[in-house]
Structures are given as C-alpha cells and as structure tokens.
Amino acid sequence: MHQMSMALYRFLAAIGRTQVMANMLGTAALIAIYILGGFVISKDSLQPWLRWGYWTSPFTYAQNAVALNEFLDDRWATEFHYANANTVGETILKVRGLLTEWHWYWICVSILFGFSLVFNILSIFALQFMRSPHKHQVNINAKKMKVLCNSQIVGNGSASTDQVILPFRPLSLVFDHINYFVDMPKEMVKYGVTDKKLQLLQDVSGAFRPGVLTALMGITGAGKTTLLDVLAGRKTGGYIEGTIKIAGYPKKQETFSRISGYCEQSDIHSPNLTVYESLQFSAWLRLPSNVTSHQRNMFIDEVMDLVELTGLKNAMVGVAGATGLSAEQRKRLTIAVELVASPSIIFMDEPTTGLDARAAAIVMRTVRKTVDTGRTVVCTIHQPSIEIFESFDELLLMKRGGQLIYSGSLGPLSSNMIKYFEAIPGVPRIKEGQNPAAWMLDISSRTAEYEIGVDYAEIYQRSSLYRENRQLIDDLGKPEINTEDLHFPPRYWQDFRAQCMACLWKQNCAYWKNSEHNVVRFINTFAVSIMFGIVFWKIGSNIKDEQDVFNILGIVYGSALFLGFMNCSILQPVVGMERIVLYREKAAGMYSTMAYAIAQVAVELPYMFVQVFIFSAIVYPMIGFQMTATKFFWFALYMVLSFLYFTLYGMMTVALTPNIEIAAGLSFLIFIFWNVFSGFIIGREMIPVWWRWVYWANPAAWTVYGLMFSQLGDRTELIQVPGQPEQTVKEFLEGYLGLQDRYFNLVTSLHVAIIALFAFLFFLAIKHLKFQRR
Ligand SMILES: Nc1ncnc2c1ncn2[C@@H]1O[C@H](COP(=O)(O)OP(=O)(O)OP(=O)(O)O)[C@@H](O)[C@H]1O
Ligand SMILES: [Mg+2]
Numbered sequence: 001m002h003q004m005s006m007a008l009y010r011f012l013a014a015i016g017r018t019q020v021m022a023n024m025l026g027t028a029a030l031i032a033i034y035i036l037g038g039f040v041i042s043k044d045s046l047q048p049w050l051r052w053g054y055w056t057s058p059f060t061y062a063q064n065a066v067a068l069n070e071f072l073d074d075r076w077a078t079e080f081h082y083a084n085a086n087t088v089g090e091t092i093l094k095v096r097g098l099l100t101e102w103h104w105y106w107i108c109v110s111i112l113f114g115f116s117l118v119f120n121i122l123s124i125f126a127l128q129f130m131r132s133p134h135k136h137q138v139n140i141n142a143k144k145m146k147v148l149c150n151s152q153i154v155g156n157g158s159a160s161t162d163q164v165i166l167p168f169r170p171l172s173l174v175f176d177h178i179n180y181f182v183d184m185p186k187e188m189v190k191y192g193v194t195d196k197k198l199q200l201l202q203d204v205s206g207a208f209r210p211g212v213l214t215a216l217m218g219i220t221g222a223g224k225t226t227l228l229d230v231l232a233g234r235k236t237g238g239y240i241e242g243t244i245k246i247a248g249y250p251k252k253q254e255t256f257s258r259i260s261g262y263c264e265q266s267d268i269h270s271p272n273l274t275v276y277e278s279l280q281f282s283a284w285l286r287l288p289s290n291v292t293s294h295q296r297n298m299f300i301d302e303v304m305d306l307v308e309l310t311g312l313k314n315a316m317v318g319v320a321g322a323t324g325l326s327a328e329q330r331k332r333l334t335i336a337v338e339l340v341a342s343p344s345i346i347f348m349d350e351p352t353t354g355l356d357a358r359a360a361a362i363v364m365r366t367v368r369k370t371v372d373t374g375r376t377v378v379c380t381i382h383q384p385s386i387e388i389f390e391s392f393d394e395l396l397l398m399k400r401g402g403q404l405i406y407s408g409s410l411g412p413l414s415s416n417m418i419k420y421f422e423a424i425p426g427v428p429r430i431k432e433g434q435n436p437a438a439w440m441l442d443i444s445s446r447t448a449e450y451e452i453g454v455d456y457a458e459i460y461q462r463s464s465l466y467r468e469n470r471q472l473i474d475d476l477g478k479p480e481i482n483t484e485d486l487h488f489p490p491r492y493w494q495d496f497r498a499q500c501m502a503c504l505w506k507q508n509c510a511y512w513k514n515s516e517h518n519v520v521r522f523i524n525t526f527a528v529s530i531m532f533g534i535v536f537w538k539i540g541s542n543i544k545d546e547q548d549v550f551n552i553l554g555i556v557y558g559s560a561l562f563l564g565f566m567n568c569s570i571l572q573p574v575v576g577m578e579r580i581v582l583y584r585e586k587a588a589g590m591y592s593t594m595a596y597a598i599a600q601v602a603v604e605l606p607y608m609f610v611q612v613f614i615f616s617a618i619v620y621p622m623i624g625f626q627m628t629a630t631k632f633f634w635f636a637l638y639m640v641l642s643f644l645y646f647t648l649y650g651m652m653t654v655a656l657t658p659n660i661e662i663a664a665g666l667s668f669l670i671f672i673f674w675n676v677f678s679g680f681i682i683g684r685e686m687i688p689v690w691w692r693w694v695y696w697a698n699p700a701a702w703t704v705y706g707l708m709f710s711q712l713g714d715r716t717e718l719i720q721v722p723g724q725p726e727q728t729v730k731e732f733l734e735g736y737l738g739l740q741d742r743y744f745n746l747v748t749s750l751h752v753a754i755i756a757l758f759a760f761l762f763f764l765a766i767k768h769l770k771f772q773r774r
Contacts, residue, residue, distance in 0.1 A: 001062040004112050007119035008058070014126035017133045020570055024520040027566040031528055031558070033059045035535055040554035040680075042097035042547055047537055058115045064099045065108035072102055082722060095547065095722065166291070166299050169486075170210035170374050171247045171259060171344040173231065174476045178204045178242035180230050180402070197239070200226045201402035202457075204242075206469065207476050208345070208378050213371040213391070215410075216380040218398035219441055224380040225265070226402065228347045229774055231378075232262045234587055236774055246345075246486065248479030255486045257589035258286075258493070261338030265349040267330040268584050269317045271577065272510040275325070275333055276313045279303065279340050281506045285590040286341035289494050300340055307336045307366045316513070328359030335366055341588070346370065348379040357385060364388050389437040390414060399444055405456035406440075408465050424459060426452040492591060499591040503599030507578075511603050518607075520570055525611045526618075528563055533622030540711070541624035543729055545720040553708060553737070555623055557680035559639065560703035563615065564646030565671055567608070569664065571650045575600065576660035583772045593767040601759060604647050612639045625711055634710035641751040642703040648758035655765035674700040684738045699754050702747040709739045709747075 012029060016022030034040060036050075037059025046054055054060055070076070076089025085091040085100065093100045180201035184193060200223050208214050216224050229235045231244060233253045244251040246259070269278055279300045287296060304310045309332055317333065318324015325333060331351055338346060351367060352360035368391055371377045378396075381388070390410070395417055397406035410417050414436040421427050421443060430439045442448060444456055460466055479485075492499060511517070536555040543549060582596055616636045625631060649670075653663040677687065678700040687695055695701050715729035721736075733739040 001112060003116040004058050007116040011119045011123040011126060014123040015130060017130065018516065019573055020516050020520055023570050024524050028524055028527060031562050032531060033057045035531065035558060037063055038097060039063055040558060041535060041551045044097040045539065045547060045551050046535065050535060058112060061108035061111045065105050067093060067098050068102060068105045166342045168342045168344050171376060172210060172476045173208045173345055173376060174245045174473050175231055176205045176243045176473055176477065178230060180226060180238055180240050182238040199402065201230065204402065204404050205473055206396055206407050207472050208376050210376045211371060211374050212393045213368065214378045214394040214396060215392040216378055216396045219400060219445060222398040222400050223402035224398060225349055228349055228380060232260060232347050234262060234774060236770055236772060245477050247483065248477060249485040254491060255488055258488050259344045259486060261341055261343035261346040263334045263338050263348040263351060264584065267320065267334045268580055269333060270510050270581050271317055271319045271324065272514045273317055274314050275309055275317065277509050278317060278333060279336055281502060282337045283340040284502045285494055285499065286588065287493060303336050303339045306369055307332045308362065309333065309336055328355045328362060331355065331363055332366060339370060345376040350380050350382055352388065353382050360388060364391055384437050386435050397440065397444065399456060400446055403457040405444060405460050407469050420465060424454060426454065492589065496592065496595060499595035500598050503591055503595050504602055507599045507603035517570060517574060521607065521611065524566060525563060525614050529615045529618035532558060532619050536623045538624040543715065543717055543719055549719065549729060549732055552712065553680055556707040557678055557704050560642050560700050560707060561675055561678065564642050567643060568646045568650030568667055571647060572654050572660050572663050575651050575654045579654065594763065597763045597766055600651065608643045608647065612636060612643060615639060631711060635707065638703055638706045641755065644755050645699050645751065645758055648755060648762060652758050652762040652765065655762050656769065658771040674698050677701060679704045679737065683736065699751065702750050705739055705747045708733065709744050
C-alpha cells in the first residue's frame with residue numbers, strides 16, 4: 001500500500017506540475033480511492049454499475065488483504081451462521097461486503113504491487129513527455145507593445161524635468177556614531193569566540209541630503225544592508241547605538257515610516273495583481289487621506305511614466321522567475337510602489353543587482369529622475385559600470401567590519417574619490433580606462449590593506465574630509481529656524497475602515513485573478529459533489545439495516561472532512577505568499593494587522609458560500625435526504641461551519657509556523673487525529689475512555705454529530721442489526737453511536753466557539769509572531 005501510494009502521488013505530481021494543481025489531483029485521488037475502497041460505503045451498497053470503481057481502487061485490495069489476514073485467524077473461528085458464512089470472522093467480512101477466501105490475500109498483494117509498478121512507469125512517461133508549465137512571460141498585445149516601445153524611446157530621450165504634483169517636504173537624514181551589535185551567532189561560539197556580541201557597524205557617521213544621490217558601497221559582507229536596515233528602522237533584532245536625525249529632529253519610527261520608502265533587495269509583490277493595482281493599493285494607504293482619488297490616480301500615472309511602466313499598466317505581476325514581469329520590470333515596480341507614497345527619503349538596496357547592463361541603465365535612469373525631484377536617495381550598489389557609478393553624487397564606502405573609509409562627493413569623473421585614495425602612501429594608481437568603482441574596491445579589500453600596511457578606517461578618521469563631514473553633520477543635525485518636527489496625528493494615513501476596505505479590495509482583486517486557485521477549488525467541489533452523489537445515490541431515502549446507517553455516516557463523514565481539508569491545503573500557499581508581502585507593507589506602515597486579518601478572512605467568505613451551495617445543491621438531493629427546508633438548512637449550515645473552521649485552521653497554521661511546508665505537515669497531522677476520532681472510523685462509545693477527550697475536542701466529530709443527528713435524529717423506521725432485536729434508527733443512533741438530543745445544541749455552539757478561537761489565534765499569530773529575521 002505504501003509503495004503504491006508513493007508511486008501514485010509521484011505520478012500525480014508529475015502530471016499536475018504546479019503545487020496547486022498537484023494538491024488538487026492529490027486530494028481528488030485520495031477522496032476517490034477512499035470513498036470507492038469499500039470502507040466508507042460497502043461494496044454491496046454500491047450501485048451495481050459502480051462496482052468497477054470498487055475494483056479499480058487500490059484501497060480495496062489493501063483493505064481486503066488486511067481484513068482477510070485478521071478475520072480468518074483462529075481467534076475469529078467461533079462457529080456462527082449467517083447467510084453462507086460459518087464463523088464469526090467470515091460473518092464480519094460478509095456483512096462488510098469483503099472477500100472471504102484466503103487465496104485472495106495473495107492476489108490482493110500482487111495487484112497492489114502491480115499498481116505501484118504501473119504508476120511508476122506512468123510517472124516516467126509524464127516526466128519525459130509533459131512540458132513544464134508557465135513558460136509565458138507577460139502577455140502584452142500588439143497595441144500595448146507599441147505604447148511600451150514608444151514610452152521607452154521617450155524615456156531615453158527626455159531630460160529629467162518631470163514635475164511631480166504631490167508636494168513633499170525635502171528632508172535630510174543625519175546619523176552620528178552608529179554602532180550595531182547582534183548576539184554572537186552560535187556557529188561562531190563553536191569556533192571558540194568568547195565575546196557575547198558581534199559588532200556589525202562601528203562608529204558610522206554621515207549625512208544624506210535632498211537632491212543628492214548617495215552610493216553606499218563596500219565589498220560583500222561589509223555591512224551595507226545592515227546600515228540601511230538600521231537607518232530605516234527595519235532591524236528585527238540586535239542593539240543599536242547612536243543618534244539618527246531627520247531634518248535636525250531625532251528620528252521617530254512612526255513618523256519616519258510615513259515619509260520614507262525602502263526598496264528591498266528582493267522584489268516582494270502580490271503575484272495576482274496587475275502593476276496598476278499594486279500601485280493603487282500602495283498609494284491608497286500611503287498617501288494622506290485628504291488626497292482625493294482623482295489626484296491619487298493622476299499621481300500614479302505620473303509615477304508610472306517616471307519609471308516607464310505605463311505600457312505594462314495591466315500586466316500581471318506574477319511569481320518571480322516564473323510568470324509575469326521580468327526581473328528588471330519587477331525592480332522598477334518595487335521602486336514605483338515606494339514612489340507612489342511620495343516619500344522624502346528613499347533607501348534602495350542593490351537596485352541593479354542581477355540585471356543586465358541595459359536593464360540596470362533603465363533602473364538607474366529612474367533613480368536619477370527621482371533624485372532630481374528633490375528627494376533624498378541612498379542606494380547600495382554592487383559592481384556598477386562606469387556610467388552608473390558616475391551618475392552618483394556622493395559615495396559612502398565601507399570596509400568589512402562595518403567601518404567607514406570614505407564619505408564625500410565623487411567629483412567629476414570620480415576625481416575627488418580617486419585623489420583621496422591616491423594620496424595615501426603605497427596605494428597603486430588607477431590605470432588608464434579602469435573602472436574607478438572596481439579600482440576602489442580592489443585597493444580597499446582586506447588583503448590589499450594588509451599588503452600596503454594601512455588601516456583605511458584610521459586614515460579616514462584623521463583626514464580633512466572627516467572634519468568636513470563632522471561639520472556637515474553638526475550643521476544638518478540642528479533644525480533650521482522656522483521649521484517644526486514632523487507630526488502626524490493618527491498612526492496610519494487612513495482610518496481603520498478605509499484600511500479594511502483597501503485590504504479587502506486588494507485581496508479581492510488577487511483572489512479573483514488567481515485562476516488556478518479558483519479553478520481547482522470549484523472544479524474539485526463540483527467533481528467531489530457529483531462523485532458523492534453517484535456513490536451514495538439515494539442511500540438516505542431507504543434505511544433498512546445497520547449497514548445503511550453506516551453508509552449515511554460515511555457520506556456525512558466524507559462531507560465533514562474532505563472538502564474542508566482540501567480548502568485548507570490549497571489555501572496555505574496563498575496565505576503564505578501574502579504573509580511575505582504583509583511584512584513589507586507593515587514595515588511601510590500601511591495598515592494595522594487587524595485590517596489585514598479581517599480582509600484575509602472576509603475575502604474567503606463568498607467563495608466558500610458558493611462552494612457550500614454547489615455541494616449542498618448536488619449532494620443533498622442525490623443522496624436522497626428528506627426534502628424539508630429545516631433539514632436542508634441544517635445540512636447547509638453545518639457545511640458552512642465546517643468549511644469555516646477548516647479555512648481558519650489553514651490560515652492559523654500558516655501564521656503559527658515559519659513556512660508553508662511546516663504548516664502543511666502540522667495540519668495534516670492534526671487532520672489525521674480529526675479523521676480517526678470523528679466518530680466514523682471508531683464510534684465514540686468504543687473509543688477507550690482515556691482517548692475520549694480527543695473526540696470531544698475534535699471539530700470534525702462535532703460536524704459529523706450535528707449532520708447525523710439533524711438528518712436522522714427523528715427517524716423512526718425499524719432497522720435490522722445482526723445479533724440484536726429490531727430497533728428504530730433513532731434508538732440505534734443513541735445506543736450504538738451515542739448521538740443524543742442533549743448534546744446537539746452544545747455541538748452547534750462549539751462550532752461557533754472554535755471558529756472564533758481559530759480566528760483569534762490567527763490574528764494573534766499574524767500580529768505577534770515574526771518569522772522574518774534581519
Ligand atoms: N543578524 C545577524 N547575525 C549575525 N551576523 C549578521 C547578521 N546580519 C548580518 N550579519 C553579518 O554582517 C555582515 C554584514 O552583512 P550585510 O548583509 O550588511 O552585508 P552587505 O554589505 O549588505 O553584503 P552584500 O553585498 O553581500 O549584500 C555579514 O558578514 C553578515 O554575515
Ligand atoms: Mg546586502
């Protein structure tokens with residue numbers, strides 16, 4: 001069985017090809033194999049024309065083999081005559097519709113082996129012949145393409161005189177004697193380092209001014225990103241010393257996030273939005289609430305022009321490296337998302353890394369235009385070409401260990417910087433035509449420093465350049481007369497209601513366009529409903545014996561668990577992806593976590609209601625439950641409640657765990673418990689006493705209870721139970737399954753309680769657990 005399952009799922013993954021698709025096929029296959037395997041509904045209760053389904057389910061063979069092995073044992077050999085069975089064991093097999101002769105055991109084993117062989121061979125074929133999905137990049141039709149080309153030409157030619165309509169206040173940023181420490185990493189403690197703390201920045205001071213483009217450079221590991229994170233207040237751990245001032249006033253993080261933008265090195269965007277929607281969302285929540293939506297849209301258009309994204313307005317963002325925008329377009333989107341907030345100070349971490357020369361030039365042109373609007377911009381940058389390097393005004397150079405070794409203007413053709421370093425004795429002169437950036441990094445590397453025998457950091461501290469910088473820092477560190485500190489009364493630009501609306505609008509756009517997710521969801525719901533309907537055709541209308549009740553219990557159990565769990569598992573990747581975006585948007589101070597959480601839950605509801613509607617409308621009449629309004633209402637209500645807790649459970653597990661693999665693992669583990677103790681596989685009365693609390697703590701069990709009782713709790717037809725007197729359905733439910741009147745209300749309220757609990761935990765976890773470390 002195990003080999004067969006692995007082969008089957010390998011095969012499904014190979015033909016599904018994307019995670020969502022594979023998840024869907026996996027769930028669908030699981031449901032089909034399980035339902036048709038003779039356990040949930042016995043073979044004899046299946047429609048004659050569905051028997052083939054029984055014989056094609058691998059589960060059938062596994063179940064038969066295991067059952068034969070057990071019930072043909074001597075322990076079960078006590079004589080008992082029922083139909084043409086002669087022992088207790090055979091009777092059990094017969095009643096359950098299973099095979100009764102021993103030779104079938106080996107046949108079943110061989111068939112299972114055959115299944116695993118076939119599935120493995122099929123997966124080889126699938127891997128060989130099926131092409132990888134998602135090869136398409138952005139789809140732009142010819143007309144749009146023309147616009148795009150034109151805009152690029154205009155972009156190339158135009159001088160950078162774009163006028164931005166939204167006012168912003170030009171602000172300088174000064175930082176003085178910044179030290180940053182982290183707790184000593186465990187790996188280094190192992191190597192015998194005894195210090196408690198590791199210093200990543202040492203006494204770094206400097207100033208960034210409006211309209212000046214500053215490059216932050218240094219070899220890899222020098223501490224560039226660390227410095228940006230510290231200045232922008234994006235560090236989640238560690239200890240910061242020193243002062244940071246904005247326009248002469250001490251920096252406060254709440255106000256700072258309102259006037260600054262941070263383009264992170266990784267371009268994190270919701271994949272299912274268009275470029276325009278991403279910008280609208282950012283502008284909506286990051287511009288003052290007195291900006292009208294008309295002004296906002298005009299401003300967005302202007303920003304799109306500035307970063308040359310107008311032609312891609314309606315292109316989907318997509319997943320990095322797979323669909324949608326190319327790396328360079330994503331980078332420009334990252335910049336645009338920050339720009340539409342009209343920030344005064346912008347940090348960019350390696351905006352050109354990973355781009356080819358042309359793409360890097362486009363991005364740098366964007367950056368340059370931004371600076372020329374009078375904003376303060378700082379970029380960390382790696383291996384720039386000469387042109388890119390010379391488009392910067394100032395340079396901040398760091399060496400390993402987080403020390404500053406140069407801070408000042410580059411000068412024409414980088415002459416100031418070259419002069420400074422060449423004046424240091426022993427430093428080799430720059431060669432004719434050499435890239436000054438490359439030369440500078442070369443001579444300041446640790447080995448070069450060692451060869452020449454100097455400490456650049458020390459030299460810098462004694463230089464006249466340093467004294468000039470001190471003077472500048474002191475000047476900019478004092479507020480100008482007639483200015484006042486930044487002050488924004490509420491914590492966010494928009495009030496709570498608007499935040500909820502914006503988040504819901506965004507989630508809704510993203511959900512609607514996530515076609516794979518929707519297709520999987522609704523096709524699966526439809527397919528499972530039809531399958532349940534066919535397999536359990538009319539079993540609810542004619543109850544004659546014990547097995548009929550078990551079959552109904554089977555459909556109820558299937559309804560309570562499978563679709564809900566499918567929802568939970570296809571939801572997790574979506575929620576996991578959004579959480580990464582949440583971290584960025586929270587850091588930018590766009591909305592409160594509560595607004596986000598409410599939107600995330602609310603956007604699910606309509607989709608869920610449609611699912612429940614499809615399921616109930618198909619399954620309920622097909623299985624022949626009584627057509628009364630009350631009973632249908634109870635059925636639909638329990639389905640809604642069960643979908644709700646599964647959905648919230650899925651969200652909660654994502655919020656509680658660092659990644660979706662762990663979330664999936666955890667929810668599957670719990671799902672097994674919910675499954676086993678739902679009252680179907682083993683009735684409540686038969687669960688050992690010390691395990692019975694699991695039944696009562698199990699929402700799936702409550703759903704099965706509620707569905708069973710609301711459908712059959714008042715049925716009084718007599719049924720046959722082997723070895724017992726005839727009894728009514730109601731009595732059987734009470735006596736054998738322990739489903740009584742008195743717990744019914746409790747069970748219904750427990751649903752509501754667990755939904756509230758999961759929602760609450762989801763919110764708490766999203767708010768307080770940060771799995772992002774920087
Ligand atoms: N939280 C942390 N704990 C321990 N060490 C850290 C931590 N964060 C960064 N470092 C170390 O600090 C140094 C500086 O890191 P940082 O990411 O700032 O470098 P960088 O200059 O941005 O390099 P790159 O050019 O590769 O992006 C690195 O050696 C890094 O390993
Ligand atoms: Mg870095």
